[in-house]
Amino acid sequence: xxxxxxxxxxxxxxxxKDVELRCDPISGHTALYWYRQSLGQGLEFLIxxxxxxxxxxxxxxxxxxxxxxxxxxxxxxxxxxxxxxDSAVYLCASSAPGPQQYFGPxxxxxxx
Amino acid sequence: RKEVEQDPGPFNVPEGATVAFNCTYSNSASQSFFxxxxxxxxxxxxxxxxxSSGNEDGRFTAQLNRASQYISLLIRDSKLSDSATYLxxxxxxxxxxxxxxxxxxxxxxxx
Numbered sequence: 001x002x003x004x005x006x007x008x009x010x011x012x013x014x015x016x017k018d019v020e021l022r023c024d025p026i027s028g029h030t031a032l033y034w035y036r037q038s039l040g041q042g043l044e045f046l047i048x049x050x051x052x053x054x055x056x057x058x059x060x061x062x063x064x065x066x067x068x069x070x071x072x073x074x075x076x077x078x079x080x081x082x083x084x085x086d087s088a089v090y091l092c093a094s095s096a097p098g099p100q101q102y103f104g105p106x107x108x109x110x111x112x
Numbered sequence: 113r114k115e116v117e118q119d120p121g122p123f124n125v126p127e128g129a130t131v132a133f134n135c136t137y138s139n140s141a142s143q144s145f146f147x148x149x150x151x152x153x154x155x156x157x158x159x160x161x162x163x164s165s166g167n168e169d170g171r172f173t174a175q176l177n178r179a180s181q182y183i184s185l186l187i188r189d190s191k192l193s194d195s196a197t198y199l200x201x202x203x204x205x206x207x208x209x210x211x212x213x214x215x216x217x218x219x220x221x222x223x
Contacts, residue, residue: 033210042116042215043156043199059210091155093211099144099203101211103155 002026004104006092012110013082021077021107025094032075033101034067038088046090049075082111115139118200118214126222129190133217135183135200144203145176147185149196150216156199159185190221 005024013019025032034046045059049069060066064082069075079086089108093101118135125131137145145162160167162174162183173186183200200214 035211035213043211043213045210045212048210056210099146099161100158103157105155 004092004094004102006090006104006107008107009105010108010110012112014112015084016081018078018080019082019109021079021090021109023075023077023092023094023104025073025075025092026096026102027073029094029096029102030072031095031101032069033093033095034075034077035091035093036088037091037106041088043091046077079109082109084111087111114214115204115212116200116202116214118217120215120217122218122220124220124222125190127190127192129221130186130188131190131219132187133185133198133200133219135185135214137181137183137200137202137212139202139204140178140181141205142181142202143205145183146201146211147172147174147183148199148201148213150199151196156213159198187219190219192221192223195220 007022030051032049035043037043047067048056064080067077087110089106091106092104095101116137123131147159148156149159150156160169160174162176164176166175171188175184197216197218199216202212
């Protein structure tokens, strides 16, 4: 079956611009996570959605970052006024009940 | 101190060698433990869960020592296709099940 998909696969933007990253989780998965992986760094948790509950935003690095999940399925991560330090690979993962998370291929964001 | 610490390597081993990776975690109440594998420029994929009793999957053996807050992964008879970065992953107690990753150990298996 289809896995987690993300778009775009690559995004190059200028400092100060806003960007939107999209994630389509595996159908039926109730939990959705965003992580980012910076060059030479480990994966860093950003935000977590579970069903209709309020999201866990504890990993968002600043108020320039926000995310929403519409209809319990597709999620969009928005970064406003991008900075060069936002350059990273942004990974989305989804899971059914149980601990295993399935990752999408990621969006490689480059802020010039 | 990082929540999950790993030796970054790189580990360069010949085909057929046995190699072991170690990982320590700081939250003693952590509840779940995993090894993920990440190929270059690819997403992480679950390799195996780690249980207190130790568990084996083919050439791979994972062990957990809760008293020492230590996790290990042993790869026997290594193959060229085992070359990847191995990520030690923990779900801390009380978290909403988000994964906490180590920075990864890079393995290259040489012909």
